[in-house]
Amino acid sequence: MGRRRHHGFTNSDQEQEASGTLTRGLGKGEIPEIIKGDVLLATSPTVKRSFSRSFSMRRAPTLNPRAALRNLGQDEANKRGEVIQVIMEERPSDVDISSIVGPSRVDTYPNKQTLQSTLSRQATAQVFYPQPNWKPFPMRWPYLTFLILLSIGLAIAQEMLYQKSTGAPLLKFEGAAGIDPLYYFVIRFVPTIITVTFGVLWQNTDVEVKRLEAFYQLSKKGGALAAESINIDYITQFSFMIPFRALHRKHYAVAVSSVTTLLAISLVPTLGAAVFQLNPDRQARIDDPEREKTITINATISRALTLVLFAIAILGCFLVYQLNTRRTGLLADVKGIAGLASMAVVSHIMMDFKDMDTAKPKDIHHKLKHRRYVLRNSSLAPDDSTPVTTQESDRYKDAHLPENPHPxxxxxxxxxxxxxxxxxxxxxxxxxxxxxxxxxxxxxxxxxxxxxxxxxxxxxxxxxxxxxxxxxxxxxxxxxxxxxxxxxxxxxxxxxxxxxxxxxxxxxxxxxxxxxxxxxxxxxxxxxxxxxxGREFLKTVRGEGSHTHAQSPRMPRDGGDDDDQDLFNVGxxxxxxxxxxxxxxxxxxxxxxxxxxxxxxxxxxxRHPFLPRQPNTIASVLAFMHQSKMLYDFVGTAKFSNDRMTGHLEGLGKTYGLGWFDGRDGQTHCGIDEEELTGSYKHGIDYSMGNKPWSTEWQTF
Structure with missing residues (x-):
């Protein structure tokens, strides 16, 4: 069926949008500030690295003048937090504009002639984008260092407990009723509490690594394929499959984080619970309830637990290296629909999602697999400078995303x-x-x-x-x-x-x-x-166990509240x-x-679907609002914090919905937009098919 169009537009914006041109500030890009290279060399001081950045890998300084100028240009963009354009070399001109940029460059730089002889005589300009590196706290080196030290500390503590247990039992007792309550709590619950908490701490890091991996890939030099960035999902995938998918895409940070967390939340609590061994065996305890009992450490399980903890520490070191040798490209956290919308209005990235309102993940994957995207100055943009080869586009045959719109x-x-x-x-x-x-x-x-x-x-x-x-x-x-x-x-x-x-x-x-x-x-x-x-418990409740009264000699025989109270204290x-x-x-x-x-x-x-597809990737979310009128309100908000963005939107006094609406091009679309929408979304029903029949090209049927 052909594309449905309005034959008349209510305003020029709709006509431009329908022809593929973004309007009212959308996709206008950024105008860099122009700086001459010699002025930058004269005015740029040596940039001192922060304490946290001192842990990042950085190439040694180069003696190449052009490379030195590029480094200064990048440092200046990072310092300003703005896009700048550096003129590397001025072509000889009849017009003297030196007074515009400041004092004589000859006086400022005595070695100017050397620099000119080294660089090409043709004027060149290079644009530098700031390279922010915001990370949530669970991804920063202090938190990860703490987890690594905690892993090593737990491994050492486990080995010390085992060595102590080989000499003498950790605990000796004849009946549970005689154990000090505090000591009982420490023995029975504290080890499991520690191992469970240990897993939760690693989970905090894992969630953030998976959530922000797409932005890491986009911020790389040359950007990343759609299948490696805006069209990946590590949050909702089956946990045991994530490391394999991440390795296939060379997302090593996700692979390491996933394996580490799986070990921390599954093996560590399981082994930690089984490492304490109650002696003698169950049958011996039943036959002789008054027999002395001991708690020791199981040698095999203890060594396995120690090895797992050391393995987690080693993987944690790899993760620290991975996260500190690359940048996120983010100035602040990207939260919710608004966070992605604010990053997508600067470039023309929204045009790539044309006709994808209700597209399935497989269709989105096939349409975007020939595209490469970058993250520049907190803005998402297509990268047209580096064409995608056939080998790259065919690298990922499967979208790996669920086709069902409901989790x-x-x-x-x-x-x-x-x-x-x-x-x-x-x-x-x-x-x-x-x-x-x-x-x-x-x-x-x-x-x-x-x-x-x-x-x-x-x-x-x-x-x-x-x-x-x-x-x-x-x-x-x-x-x-x-x-x-x-x-x-x-x-x-x-x-x-x-x-x-x-x-x-x-x-x-x-x-x-x-x-x-x-x-x-x-x-x-x-x-x-x-x-x-449990069978001993039933006998105790019925008063059949011979050990029941032996451990509670003060228990009255005539029943009553005192009898019930003492019963609870029976071991x-x-x-x-x-x-x-x-x-x-x-x-x-x-x-x-x-x-x-x-x-x-x-x-x-x-249980009923209320979306055309799951919003589990950046691409899926952007496709929901590529023709939304609300995008006009996000122009210039790319660097807003979450609180500032919330205040900005609330100040507009608008409400929002998900359903069918008239887009900026005057056509009917499905997605997220400001109210009033033209209709609610009902799964399986295409509202646009029954709405405005006069705008349908019936001759195509």
């Missing part, structure tokens, strides 16, 4: 397996606690922790989907406030997200975010159940009391039931 965990294909997994785990708990299957946790205590880690990672997929989709869900409901455009939950840490969502009254994000925190706690409490013999055959066992079991079941309830709520309320 997997918000569809039945993801919800049902997740719920089945949760319910099976809930059923597994009483199985390994109260039946003969407890031998499994005796032989492999790490199994329970590993299953809890799998549930936590699955829940993370739900959390990621909700965080990514929330601004677009609000826009799909129409008349969303301006701050929705600057809302970005993907850039918030684990602890901040639920609080910010609660403050914003985004209840679904709050519930899921709180569930993510509880999922970390699930690992802690499930681990404490692995060494409990079981392991390192748990009745009270600690009941509390751990209750919290574990509560967390799992909470996950079931929230996941069901998410599926019930958000």
């Amino acid at each position: 997997l965990m918000m569809r039945k294909e993801g919800y049902i397996p997740f719920m089945v997994g949760i319910l099976l785990f809930i059923g597994f708990i009483p199985t390994f606690l109260f039946t003969g299957a407890s031998v499994l946790t005796e032989k492999a205590p790490w199994v329970v922790t590993a299953l809890a880690v799998c549930i936590k990672m699955s829940w993370g997929s739900i959390d990621t989907a909700i965080r990514m989709m929330e601004p677009y869900y609000l826009l799909s409901r129409r008349h969303a406030p301006a701050r929705t455009l600057t809302l970005d939950y993907t850039a918030m840490s684990l602890a901040v997200r639920p609080l910010r969502a609660l403050f914003n009254r985004h209840w679904m994000v709050f519930l899921v975010g709180w569930g993510s925190i509880m999922a970390e706690g699930l690992t802690i409490f499930v681990t404490s159940l692995a060494t409990v013999e 079981l055959s392991g390192s748990e009391t009745v009270k600690s066992f009941v509390v751990s079991l209750a919290i574990t079941v509560f967390i799992l039931v909470y996950m079931c309830a929230v996941a069901t709520t998410v599926f019930a309320r958000r």
Whole structure:
């Protein structure tokens, strides 16, 4: 079918936009300030490097005058934060303009003749763009150095515990009721709390590395292919596939960060929970409850944990090197739809997304695979100076992006397996606690922790989907406030997200975010159940165990409140009391039931698609607003901070929505724009097909 056009335009802007020309400041580019090279040489002092930049790799100074001038030009652009154009050499001219640029260059530079003889006599000019290097704190060297030292410290501490355990047990006791509560807490919970927190700290870095990798690629000299930058998604992809995809694209920082984080959030808590060994074995403890018990360190698991921690430290060093030998190209954080819009209005990049309103990721990939893009002065732009070769365009055959417009965990294909997994785990708990299957946790205590880690990672997929989709869900409901455009939950840490969502009254994000925190706690409490013999608990409750009264001689025989109180303090055959066992079991079941309830709520309320495609790449988001009239409001905002951008948009007094609207070219488009829109988006229905039939070229049918 041919392209639908209006046969008459209401204003000249629409006519220009329809012909492919951006209007009212869009795509006008930047006018650099012109500086003569000799003036720059005379006035530019030596640029001192900051403490943090001293860790960056930099080439040694060169004696080449032209190269020295290029270095000065780049330093001057960085210092000003503006685009400058440096005139390398003036062609002889009959017009004397030396008075415009300052004093005589001969007096200023005695070696001017030497410089002129070295450089080409033909005038050359070079444009220099500032090269900012903003990074979020989890990507800066102090934070990463702390994580590396923490990894080494934990490895050393683990080895010291093992060496101490070989000489004498870490703890000796006859019954759990006789253990000091503080010491019990340290032994049972602190190691797991440390390993779980360790994983969360690495996760903070991993999320930021994946989120900003596209900007790193765009800021490289010569830019990057679309498939390597604006059309990549590392946030919503399956965690175990990310390192392979990153290596295929030579995104080594993402590969290293992903592997490091996977080790930190999966292996470290699993091994950390299994490293403590309760002696004697379960059957011996059941046969003789009064027998002395000890807690030691398992040699094999301890050495494995130490090696993993040292491996994480080494990978962390590689990550520091990767992140400090390249620039992000960012002046500040890029948050939300507004952040991308402000970066895309300076150049004509929006013209590359023509007719992509409802395009699938595969179609976007095939259309953009012949394009290269750069990040210059906080602005996204096509790079037409370096053509894309056939070999480069065919390098990535597959877009690797999901074609379904709805995230997997918000569809039945993801919800049902997740719920089945949760319910099976809930059923597994009483199985390994109260039946003969407890031998499994005796032989492999790490199994329970590993299953809890799998549930936590699955829940993370739900959390990621909700965080990514929330601004677009609000826009799909129409008349969303301006701050929705600057809302970005993907850039918030684990602890901040639920609080910010609660403050914003985004209840679904709050519930899921709180569930993510509880999922970390699930690992802690499930681990404490692995060494409990549930059948002993049942006997104790029924008063059948011979050890019950032996450990609580003051327990009255006539029942009552005192009887119940003393019952909670009775020790079981392991390192748990009745009270600690009941509390751990209750919290574990509560967390799992909470996950079931929230996941069901998410599926019930958000299972229907409300977007043509997932907004998981820069290209996908830009395609939603390439013809939006609201882009006029973003002209000149490329260097705004998030707070300033929010204030700027709120000052306009506009509301925004996602749906069908009349674009700047007068045609009907689907995407994000200021209200009033012409219609809401209904998945599978093309509003433009039934709207304005008089503007359709019927002769093409």
